[in-house]
Amino acid sequence: MNQTTPTGGAWAKFVSLSRAAMLGFVREKTALFFGLLFPLMFLVLFGGIFKDVGGSKPDVLQIGNASILSQSADAREVLDITKSSDKADALEKVRKGDYDAAIEQRGDTLIVHYSAADAVKANTVQGIVQSVIGIENQKATGQEPKYSLSSEKVEDESISTIQYMTPGLLGWAISMSATFGAALTLVTWRQKKTLRRLRLAPVGATPIIASRVGITMGIALVQTALFIGVGLLPYFGLTLTDYWWMAFPLVLAGSLAFMSIGLVAGSWAKSQETASAIANLVILPMAFLSGSFFPLDNAPEWLQTVSTILPLTHLVTGMQDVMVRGERPSAIVLPLVILLGFTALMTFIASRVFRWDDV
Amino acid sequence: MTSTITVHKLHKSYGSVRAVDDVSFEVAEGEFFGILGPNGAGKTTTLELIEGLREPDKGTIHTLGLTPWPRNKALLPRIGVQLQATSFFERLTAREQLQTWGSLYGTSKGRADEMLELVGLADKAGTRTEDLSGGQAQRLSLACSLIHDPELVFLDEPTAALDPQARRNLWDLLRTINKQGRTVILTTHYMDEAELLCDRVAIMDHGKILANDAPATLVRNLDARVHISLPHGTLPENLELPGIENTTDDGLTVTLTTAEPAPVLTILAEHHALAGIGVKGATLEDVFLELTGREYRA
Ligand SMILES: Nc1ncnc2c1ncn2[C@@H]1O[C@H](COP(=O)(O)OP(=O)(O)OP(=O)(O)O)[C@@H](O)[C@H]1O
Ligand SMILES: [Mg+2]
Numbered sequence: 001m002n003q004t005t006p007t008g009g010a011w012a013k014f015v016s017l018s019r020a021a022m023l024g025f026v027r028e029k030t031a032l033f034f035g036l037l038f039p040l041m042f043l044v045l046f047g048g049i050f051k052d053v054g055g056s057k058p059d060v061l062q063i064g065n066a067s068i069l070s071q072s073a074d075a076r077e078v079l080d081i082t083k084s085s086d087k088a089d090a091l092e093k094v095r096k097g098d099y100d101a102a103i104e105q106r107g108d109t110l111i112v113h114y115s116a117a118d119a120v121k122a123n124t125v126q127g128i129v130q131s132v133i134g135i136e137n138q139k140a141t142g143q144e145p146k147y148s149l150s151s152e153k154v155e156d157e158s159i160s161t162i163q164y165m166t167p168g169l170l171g172w173a174i175s176m177s178a179t180f181g182a183a184l185t186l187v188t189w190r191q192k193k194t195l196r197r198l199r200l201a202p203v204g205a206t207p208i209i210a211s212r213v214g215i216t217m218g219i220a221l222v223q224t225a226l227f228i229g230v231g232l233l234p235y236f237g238l239t240l241t242d243y244w245w246m247a248f249p250l251v252l253a254g255s256l257a258f259m260s261i262g263l264v265a266g267s268w269a270k271s272q273e274t275a276s277a278i279a280n281l282v283i284l285p286m287a288f289l290s291g292s293f294f295p296l297d298n299a300p301e302w303l304q305t306v307s308t309i310l311p312l313t314h315l316v317t318g319m320q321d322v323m324v325r326g327e328r329p330s331a332i333v334l335p336l337v338i339l340l341g342f343t344a345l346m347t348f349i350a351s352r353v354f355r356w357d358d359v
Numbered sequence: 360m361t362s363t364i365t366v367h368k369l370h371k372s373y374g375s376v377r378a379v380d381d382v383s384f385e386v387a388e389g390e391f392f393g394i395l396g397p398n399g400a401g402k403t404t405t406l407e408l409i410e411g412l413r414e415p416d417k418g419t420i421h422t423l424g425l426t427p428w429p430r431n432k433a434l435l436p437r438i439g440v441q442l443q444a445t446s447f448f449e450r451l452t453a454r455e456q457l458q459t460w461g462s463l464y465g466t467s468k469g470r471a472d473e474m475l476e477l478v479g480l481a482d483k484a485g486t487r488t489e490d491l492s493g494g495q496a497q498r499l500s501l502a503c504s505l506i507h508d509p510e511l512v513f514l515d516e517p518t519a520a521l522d523p524q525a526r527r528n529l530w531d532l533l534r535t536i537n538k539q540g541r542t543v544i545l546t547t548h549y550m551d552e553a554e555l556l557c558d559r560v561a562i563m564d565h566g567k568i569l570a571n572d573a574p575a576t577l578v579r580n581l582d583a584r585v586h587i588s589l590p591h592g593t594l595p596e597n598l599e600l601p602g603i604e605n606t607t608d609d610g611l612t613v614t615l616t617t618a619e620p621a622p623v624l625t626i627l628a629e630h631h632a633l634a635g636i637g638v639k640g641a642t643l644e645d646v647f648l649e650l651t652g653r654e655y656r657a
Contacts, residue, residue, distance in 0.1 A: 199412065
């Protein structure tokens with residue numbers, strides 16, 4: 001009576017199911033918001049708030065040939081010095097806040113021009129210049145200085161805020177949308193009997209699962225592009241290191257890992273409320289404990305131990321290694337293995353608790 | 360006639376609940392077969408066993424000559440199923456819904472619009488399924504189950520929760536589907552629906568099939584009762600009516616139940632008490648009452 005090809009056309013079925021999944025995703029405004037905009041909002045907020053804390057050196061203008069300043073290696077180390085020949089222009093720039101101070105030398109005296117608008121920065125610059133003069137005075141006496149200035153900012157040792165936040169919040173964003181997406185879809189499909197209806201259609205599990213994996217990975221890639229795109233804006237100033245693109249395999253493996261958590265939650269939970277609650281209960285503490293939001297360097301030993309068993313920790317540190325710490329591609333191998341192993345374990349558990357029906 | 364479905368001594372229990380208890384029946388090719396019964400009778404379970412969604416505890420099933428369990432891929436393209444719930448993909452329009460389900464059966468894209476036309480939803484093609492009314496969603500769900508032109512169609516309470524007008528429209532559609540040569544199996548709570556649509560009806564209760572025949576035959580075989588109803592207060596006082604088995608009076612209508620209506624009607628006519636009279640023959644409801652000793656409550 002019909003000319004269908006029940007076994008063939010798996011690809012066409014995959015394409016059609018993927019299209020349905022994609023339309024279902026982009027048409028749901030809440031998922032779009034929580035999956036894409038909400039985490040990005042955090043990036044913009046944190047990136048903005050902690051922008052200046054992140055160890056940028058005070059920007060100063062050196063007016064003319066201020067020899068004390070240009071001779072001092074110490075000064076160059078702790079100040080970002082730009083030369084300017086036009087004093088009026090330099091003062092105007094300081095007044096506008098483009099620079100933190102302008103420094104001029106008259107005879108043996110260094111004059112610091114600053115704006116009262118940013119007293120903290122002005123004080124910092126004055127302090128630095130003061131000590132530079134001290135050191136140079138000491139040198140002028142011809143004696144080996146007993147004490148020297150070495151100004152070290154902690155942030156320079158590690159990485160600045162935006163560098164840290166971009167992979168961290170991205171990992172969190174991926175974990176949220178992959179987990180919630182899988183859990184809620186599974187519960188809804190079971191409740192509405194879509195699962196059973198699919199079982200009655202001549203389609204194998206592969207195109208169905210592949211389409212869900214596809215959409216989840218697609219969302220993760222869009223999140224990655226958005227995060228990197230926003231981070232790279234001059235305002236935030238993200239600097240990617242050589243092998244940043246090695247983050248992509250991690251992003252894909254990470255979305256698989258969190259999808260598998262969602263599958264366990266969705267297999268077990270009977271209602272969408274329960275599924276969301278479980279997903280939240282798992283993801284939120286994990287985000288804190290994995291160092292997605294802030295470094296755990298100062299956390300107690302046991303917390304750091306807990307942290308190492310969390311998949312998000314490996315996703316985030318793996319991404320940080322290649323995106324901002326300049327590690328070589330081999331840095332992703334271990335995180336990748338851990339994430340995929342975790343996926344296998346969770347998928348196995350999901351297959352054990354999976355139910356076609358609520359009752 | 361060949362047998363499209365053969366069910367023999369079927370059993371299915373959930374824990375201590377015997378959802379399907381020793382059920383046997385056959386459905387012939389092209390037949391419109393109904394399973395009628397109250398909530399929890401075991402209708403859905405019976406259908407799911409025949410479709411291959413559940414494994415029987417005992418008994419044999421042949422659907423289109425094939426064994427449905429375990430999942431039989433040769434059977435799936437030949438059957439169309441409308442489950443008791445409207446199972447759609449989230450946030451797709453009516454047309455997209457049909458295209459997606461159709462693609463799983465390898466049907467052409469144009470088929471979606473044909474189906475929309477058939478179920479009278481052409482003007483709703485671009486509407487999201489969440490925004491359809493209950494009746495429209497039911498019709499779309501029916502269209503999804505017919506998209507691949509199956510030879511055997513299972514409909515689990517397709518008219519539940521529809522208003523009378525929508526039900527009648529759907530009935531027309533179901534008749535059309537059956538007339539096109541498809542075998543249709545339908546479950547329902549509604550006696551009138553089963554009587555109107557089905558060539559044959561199985562009356563089910565507590566997992567057992569109590570009777571299985573053409574509705575007219577079921578009613579005829581019953582020692583048929585006729586209900587005569589009169590407006591309250593029009594029945595003359597102290598009137599002796601022969602053969603009345605039961606009289607009820609709800610304050611508006613007096614209903615007399617009898618096996619022999621003719622003498623009763625003659626006497627009423629003689630007393631000029633025929634104004635507003637109603638005479639109703641036995642229905643499947645009486646059959647159910649007779650079989651179970653209970654009033655039928657859908
Ligand atoms: N998955 C299940 N697990 C446990 N019990 C079940 C399950 N499905 C059905 N039952 C029980 O089996 C019996 C028959 O259920 P079934 O759904 O077949 O009835 P039904 O005739 O379709 O009822 P309705 O008219 O309400 O749809 C009921 O007592 C029901 O509670
Ligand atoms: Mg049912």
